[in-house]
Amino acid sequence: MSAEAYSKAYIARCHKTLKEWGAPLDGWFVFNVYDCLEEANELFTCELCGCTQVRIVHVMHNHHYFERISVGCICAGIMEGDILAAKERERLVKNRAKRRKNFLKKTWEETRYGVSLLWYRGKRLRIFRLGNGRFKVCYNNTSTECHKGKPITDFLTAVHAAFDLIDPVVEIWHA
Ligand SMILES: [Zn+2]
Known part of the structure; x- marks a missing residue:
């Protein structure tokens, strides 16, 4: 994802969407992470920002919201207030997918x-x-x-x- 993805405007847009849904802005934590390309052989559309090119899906959970929200890395980072943690999860899942690919050969x-x-x-x-x-x-x-x-x-x-x-x-x- 490009640098401007981190812009204040992007973060503000994510927060605005959450507010529209009546969802909390904080208190989110990650419930699951998976490689959509590996699991379903397709890319995923982030439920928060609408980006259609998400490969690693972060499923976010909040005790004060009725459903889980599946998003890409940056949106996950914004929701949990820790973009570095989201990026690290992303890296680990991608590396394991790479190891599996080699293993299959x-x-x-x-x-x-x-x-x-x-x-x-x-x-x-x-x-x-x-x-x-x-x-x-x-x-x-x-x-x-x-x-x-x-x-x-x-x-x-x-x-x-x-x-x-x-x-x-x-x-x-x-x-
Ligand atoms: Zn997103």
Whole structure:
């Protein structure tokens, strides 16, 4: 976002919109952050300023308002009164998306037992094909047969689940 995005006029416009909604100007905190490009393969429109090019969505919550508002980085920063904190969240989410992209390019080794194997940062990941057409991902003493709450039924989804096991979301915004 360009420098003028921080201008007083921009901030005033955001505050004006909040006032029109009868929403508080402060007391907002971040509830969730996600990469819309990664989750939905599209960009998001900021609910506060209307910018249509938002990739990282910050879901903002306020105890004195009836609904959550999903916004881009700068609007999130204005709402919570800390633009640097919003930018840092943005950076962490983008970096993790980059790591996932690289992870997806890795080649898994097929063993003769039908188990796929990958060494990643010195750690061993395994994907098992189960008899019922489903997949199981194992890493250290943890394993999962689900991704986003659903059983894993293809190899690519298993690879995504493996990434989530080895590089879990650190929800620093809940700290
Ligand atoms: Zn915005």
